[in-house]
Amino acid sequence: MAQELHIGIFGKRNQGKSSLINLLTGQSTAIVSEMPGTTTDPVRKSCEIFGIGKCVLVDTAGFDDEGEVGRLRVEKTRAVADRIDLAVLLFSGDTFDAAEQEFAGFLQQRALPMLLLHNKADRTPLSDSCRVWLQQLFPTAALLDFSVEKALEEREGLEEDAALPVFEKLRALASALEKRNTGASVLDGIVSAGDAVVLVCPIDSQAPRDRLILPQVMMARQCLDLHALPLLCQVEELSALLSSLHRSPALVITDSQAFRQVSALVPASIPLTGFSLCMARGKGHFETYVAGTRHLTRLQEDDKVLILESCTHQVNCQDIGRVKLPAALRRATGKNLRFTFVAGLDPLPDKLHDFAMAVQCGGCMVSDRQLSARIELLCSAGIPVSNYGMALAWANGIFERAVSVFE
Ligand SMILES: Nc1nc2c(ncn2[C@@H]2O[C@H](COP(=O)(O)OP(=O)(O)OP(=O)(O)O)[C@@H](O)[C@H]2O)c(=O)[nH]1
Ligand SMILES: [Mg+2]
Known part of the structure; x- marks a missing residue:
């Protein structure tokens, strides 16, 4: 993942959301109690999940909170949905009531990958009928019958893999999401196997030490994926590079700040664009x-x-x-x-x-x-x-x- 994956943890009050945060982070940071309404504001916690990388877990107040203040909390909980990449919705007692269905629908509308986590399975396991019904209702969601508390107890006994089933589901959702986000290569249809692609990467005082920035690395990688030939240079060496090639490059991509200079050096017959345009193309909103x-x-x-x-x-x-x-x-x-x-x-x-x-x-x-x-x-x-x-x-x-x- 190029950036931190934000995971929202949702559910009605007292479903074990904060307990889940503690399990996933391996720390007792979130307050857990049997009193419904313990968590009142979204709480963010960074952690590293093996196979995903850096994640930010967001604990929320129950979406069934009541009263005037409760409604404000629910608003905050719903606002979290616009800032995450992936959602976990906890429920328990082998039921998924109207409020839970409404909230899952709300997440689904936002095209958020979702894990429906049936918690407290130590008390009431998820029945087959409920499982099948949920799978029909939310066909794209992942489903897991689990007990966060039992996993926390096992962890105290140093059972390393107590949270494994949850991690596995999250990893599968994250990898599906990554495929969806990167989707087709930005260079598909523009660059073919064997084509030279010149990447103009100015190394000025603002360039980070010892490395290239993300858009440069991503475009070099996409060239390799297409079996094209990425050639890197700075603006000063661009003319020398172009004249050393037997065949014109299929494309030149430059840092936006060097656009004017590069445009003057690259003949009009060679397509020229910028890294930022490629990024916008890859991230969506290009037409906008x-x-x-x-x-x-x-x-x-x-x-x-x-x-x-x-x-x-x-x-x-x-x-x-x-x-x-x-x-x-x-x-x-x-x-x-x-x-x-x-x-x-x-x-x-x-x-x-x-x-x-x-x-x-x-x-x-x-x-x-x-x-x-x-x-x-x-x-x-x-x-x-x-x-x-x-x-x-x-x-x-x-x-x-x-x-x-x-x-
Ligand atoms: N039996 C059982 N109890 C659990 C399980 N997971 C959590 N609990 C208990 O459920 C209660 C609520 O847990 P929390 O983690 O505080 O739940 P929450 O969803 O964050 O609750 P609010 O912050 O009030 O919305 C606590 O008493 C937990 O110990 C479980 O798997 N089994
Ligand atoms: Mg809580």
């Missing part, structure tokens, strides 16, 4: 961003533009979003645009209609779901959305060239 980018030509004097930075800790991205991009857009439009910045996963401003458009960062540090939730919100408010790479390509006058590779 393309349409949003074309809207940049329509911006007016004093228009407000929303810049969405999905990572709070990457100085590199911040510099692009806060400094380079606004300067480039002001220069290219010739308009005095006014920028508003939203960092990390902070909520979007209330008055979305005040904004002429939004520009989203590559979103390599957030889950697809977190990104999608945001973009859907903007689209439903009728706000055109571009992304950093496409907006920079547009500002450098080479957007149409870069996007034509995929058309």
Whole structure:
């Protein structure tokens, strides 16, 4: 997994959600008690799951909580669904009542892979009739009859594999999800076996030490998957590399910041695009961003533009979003645009209609779901959305060239 997998743990009160967090993390961090309503706010806990990698488990308040405060808690629980990649829904007593069916439907609507975990099997095991009925109702969900408490007891006796059945189900769901997310290669139909593909990777002061960044690695890997020939160079060596080839490369992919320079060096007959466009193509929302980018030509004097930075800790991205991009857009439009910045996963401003458009960062540090939730919100408010790479390509006058590779 390229990023942490966010797993939401849901269920009515007292179903063993917090106990499950303790079992999966191997620590007693979450408070467990027989009093229904012990967990009141979403609680996040990072852990490493073998075969999946880094995960963030999100414990939630029961979705059947009552009263005025209870309703607020339920709202928070439901909001978690927009920020996760995978859901576990705990139930018990060999029944799956109307509230549970409604919540499972709510998760299913969001296309979230789901594990229905029948807990407290030590008291009441899941009957065949209930199992078959659930499988018919939620055919894509995984189902497990389990006892979290028994597994916790076994773990105290140093039984290492006490949580294994849960891990196995989660691993299967995560691997299906990864296949769905990466889906077809971005380069399918553009690059064939034996084709040379030049990846222009500037190593400047902002490049991380001793390694390449994720989009560069992903594109090199996709070339290898297609049995194409990825060739890496910096901008300074690009001309030498191109003239050393017997046959023109099928494609050149460059860092967005070097777009203008690279575009001047690569003959018009060779397709050229950017890593950020490839990432957007792979992550979805490509058409949304393309349409949003074309809207940049329509911006007016004093228009407000929303810049969405999905990572709070990457100085590199911040510099692009806060400094380079606004300067480039002001220069290219010739308009005095006014920028508003939203960092990390902070909520979007209330008055979305005040904004002429939004520009989203590559979103390599957030889950697809977190990104999608945001973009859907903007689209439903009728706000055109571009992304950093496409907006920079547009500002450098080479957007149409870069996007034509995929058309
Ligand atoms: N018999 C039995 N009891 C369990 C099992 N798992 C959890 N419990 C008990 O169920 C009660 C509730 O567990 P919690 O983990 O606090 O449940 P929760 O879903 O987080 O509850 P809230 O935070 O109140 O919504 C505790 O008394 C647990 O010890 C199990 O497998 N079998
Ligand atoms: Mg709890």
